[in-house]
Amino acid sequence: MREILRMNNVSVHFPVKGGLPFLKRGVIQAVSDVSLTIAHGETYGIVGESGCGKTTLANAMIGMVKPTSGEVLFAGKDLLRLPKEEFKKARQKMQMIFQDPFSSLNPRFNVYQIVSEPMFIRGEDDQEAMIARVVELLELVGLSSEDLYRYPSDFSGGQRQRLGIARAISLNPSFLVCDEPVSALDVSIHAQILNLLVMIQEQMKLTYVFISHNLADVKNICDRMAVMYLGKVMESGSSDRIFKRPLHPYTQALLAAVLDTTFDEKREQIILQGDIPSPIDPPLGCRFWQRCPQAMEGCKTIPPEHLEVEDDHVVACHLVHGFPAVELPDGYDRPVESLKK
Amino acid sequence: MEPILKLRNLKVVFPTNFGLIRAVESVDLDIGDRECVALVGESGCGKSVTSQSVMRLIESPPAVTRVDAIEFAGRDIKDYGPKQMQEIRGKEMSMIFQDAMTSLNPVMTVGNQIDEMYRRHQGDSKKAARQKTVRALELIGLPEPTARANSFPHELSGGMRQRVLLAMAFACMPKLIIADEPTTALDVTIQAQVLKTLRGMQRGCGTSLLLVTHDLSVVASIADTVYVMYSGKIVEKAPVKDLFTAPQHPYTVGLMAAVPRLTDEKRKFTQIPGAVPHPARKPSGCYFHPRCDYATAECKKEMPPLVKSGADREVRCFHPLTAGGRQ
Ligand SMILES: Nc1ncnc2c1ncn2[C@@H]1O[C@H](COP(=O)(O)OP(=O)(O)OP(=O)(O)O)[C@@H](O)[C@H]1O
Ligand SMILES: Nc1ncnc2c1ncn2[C@@H]1O[C@H](COP(=O)(O)OP(=O)(O)OP(=O)(O)O)[C@@H](O)[C@H]1O
Ligand SMILES: [Mg+2]
Ligand SMILES: [Mg+2]
Numbered sequence: 070m071r072e073i074l075r076m077n078n079v080s081v082h083f084p085v086k087g088g089l090p091f092l093k094r095g096v097i098q099a100v101s102d103v104s105l106t107i108a109h110g111e112t113y114g115i116v117g118e119s120g121c122g123k124t125t126l127a128n129a130m131i132g133m134v135k136p137t138s139g140e141v142l143f144a145g146k147d148l149l150r151l152p153k154e155e156f157k158k159a160r161q162k163m164q165m166i167f168q169d170p171f172s173s174l175n176p177r178f179n180v181y182q183i184v185s186e187p188m189f190i191r192g193e194d195d196q197e198a199m200i201a202r203v204v205e206l207l208e209l210v211g212l213s214s215e216d217l218y219r220y221p222s223d224f225s226g227g228q229r230q231r232l233g234i235a236r237a238i239s240l241n242p243s244f245l246v247c248d249e250p251v252s253a254l255d256v257s258i259h260a261q262i263l264n265l266l267v268m269i270q271e272q273m274k275l276t277y278v279f280i281s282h283n284l285a286d287v288k289n290i291c292d293r294m295a296v297m298y299l300g301k302v303m304e305s306g307s308s309d310r311i312f313k314r315p316l317h318p319y320t321q322a323l324l325a326a327v328l329d330t331t332f333d334e335k336r337e338q339i340i341l342q343g344d345i346p347s348p349i350d351p352p353l354g355c356r357f358w359q360r361c362p363q364a365m366e367g368c369k370t371i372p373p374e375h376l377e378v379e380d381d382h383v384v385a386c387h388l389v390h391g392f393p394a395v396e397l398p399d400g401y402d403r404p405v406e407s408l409k410k
Numbered sequence: 411m412e413p414i415l416k417l418r419n420l421k422v423v424f425p426t427n428f429g430l431i432r433a434v435e436s437v438d439l440d441i442g443d444r445e446c447v448a449l450v451g452e453s454g455c456g457k458s459v460t461s462q463s464v465m466r467l468i469e470s471p472p473a474v475t476r477v478d479a480i481e482f483a484g485r486d487i488k489d490y491g492p493k494q495m496q497e498i499r500g501k502e503m504s505m506i507f508q509d510a511m512t513s514l515n516p517v518m519t520v521g522n523q524i525d526e527m528y529r530r531h532q533g534d535s536k537k538a539a540r541q542k543t544v545r546a547l548e549l550i551g552l553p554e555p556t557a558r559a560n561s562f563p564h565e566l567s568g569g570m571r572q573r574v575l576l577a578m579a580f581a582c583m584p585k586l587i588i589a590d591e592p593t594t595a596l597d598v599t600i601q602a603q604v605l606k607t608l609r610g611m612q613r614g615c616g617t618s619l620l621l622v623t624h625d626l627s628v629v630a631s632i633a634d635t636v637y638v639m640y641s642g643k644i645v646e647k648a649p650v651k652d653l654f655t656a657p658q659h660p661y662t663v664g665l666m667a668a669v670p671r672l673t674d675e676k677r678k679f680t681q682i683p684g685a686v687p688h689p690a691r692k693p694s695g696c697y698f699h700p701r702c703d704y705a706t707a708e709c710k711k712e713m714p715p716l717v718k719s720g721a722d723r724e725v726r727c728f729h730p731l732t733a734g735g736r737q
Binding site for chain 1: 683
């Protein structure tokens, strides 16, 4: 595996500013102690529910937010310690496609201005060459030179997402973050955009980070993946292996929520109890214990370690590994009473 | 079985600066007693306008509405005045919207808002109403219902707020509940909780349900009968299992194929070409023909009628996929 990006124990905390003096000041632990590696040319999926830290993690990968601790290595270099000029160069190699194609494009810019902006910022000034490049990009994403001087409001959601893609690949990046690229689009358009992304990846030999809350999309597009919950990675590694043998109860619950049209009465339904807790005061032990159908007393206080269960398949769960041989509280392996139905 | 709702020939148009938007075109809808009917389709196809027309919530102007009949529980309510509709809404027919935050009053505790329903429609005393409220909150699975009743909407999570809306909608045991994208704003695991509750309540209370959604997985898990809408028209109607196992309209077929499944082949996504037409510039003939692999000259010229295509099934297509293959 030729590695393009590596994260070592990355945490991103945001301060919560209590508006009133008596309010406790705290931190939002948006991303906690995440370690992962992404190989050249692969698609790496990040999946999890709203607020679990997917976007923040991706932003940390491309240097858009500064980790509170840990390091991010892009092509072997520590992104945070790079001199300014070199950082700028590295950043041009890393681009992002956003979830909402309606708000991510400047409505006062025409297509040419939108797509050429990154080149313009880089300091290109050959107008003719830029127009030729923009037309080339438009054709690649399924638009045409006739669209050059139209405005975002003239386009449908799917077409706007195509524009966002053209803009993101304009500087020939090698690393592209797709942050829920189809969530805001009509279902009948999803496949068009996903096929386009696959085609572009093959043509440009890109590495993708693909963020989604839909496990089926992740399964179909990603080589490797991480399942996140409340800022932490629960299960990660080869997507084939994870889907073949999902081991974390949270991964299993997400899987059960995917569209089922078999109408098979016997298909297991997993309904999680309760709500996603706040990332301000996350649980001490496993972050998932309050909603885990199989939680044990020890899960409340002992954080599970990330251990490999097979090659390129890592899980953080006491049910899988057993509790570590440390001082364990009494009754640590009893099921949590309050969670019983 | 006499349906609880019989909507006939509903037409809604919006005159706008860029032309006439025909939002709903001759829609018929039947909802049986205790039945869950799903209305599915993509953004802008007219789902919300249809369902709000049933409750007579579409303002005119701007809308111009024509309808032959809205038979509800044995009477035609199409000419009911605002006063008469007020009587029906909340009591016999109620609505759950997508965005709980905008449908709840932000400066009133959720308990007081549910109490209101009982006091207004059942003439309960303050105390009796609160007792019922707490029971309703308990029934929809809100933890600590007595304490939660004193919370303001912003103090609850999205899933809890949606549950409060369920409690309000079911408060007076209406005959029909219309739920417009009730779980769309929620996370998948929370969505599963709320859908299970909604289904359980619907069965337990013997209510009929009109569920508006763009999400086929929601449809599969809860509906009995499904109407598929495209660009203002019903294109297919079928019992849920039949629709998923043997879709007949090319649009339904495409839509099903477009939903990612765990069994799909890697990195190959079945796509429907093109995009939904602009509502003011619909194509000639069948509205789906520019995107359809099976379109013929006939499809470009004429709008196919909605015809019977099996037991409890209807399809609007000249070349539907039926058991005997494509015609
Ligand atoms: N700039 C910020 N300042 C303070 N808190 C933030 C900031 N950005 C994100 N957060 C918080 O960090 C947590 C993780 O947010 P993030 O946007 O990464 O989640 P996500 O998984 O991308 O969610 P979604 O699916 O809704 O996009 C959330 O609780 C969010 O409120
Ligand atoms: N007040 C209005 N003025 C003008 N056009 C309107 C108005 N309300 C709705 N429309 C149009 O009517 C059509 C149907 O809208 P409707 O809200 O029913 O769609 P929908 O199927 O519910 O879509 P969504 O999934 O986005 O909620 C759309 O083209 C919409 O633009
Ligand atoms: Mg995000
Ligand atoms: Mg709607």
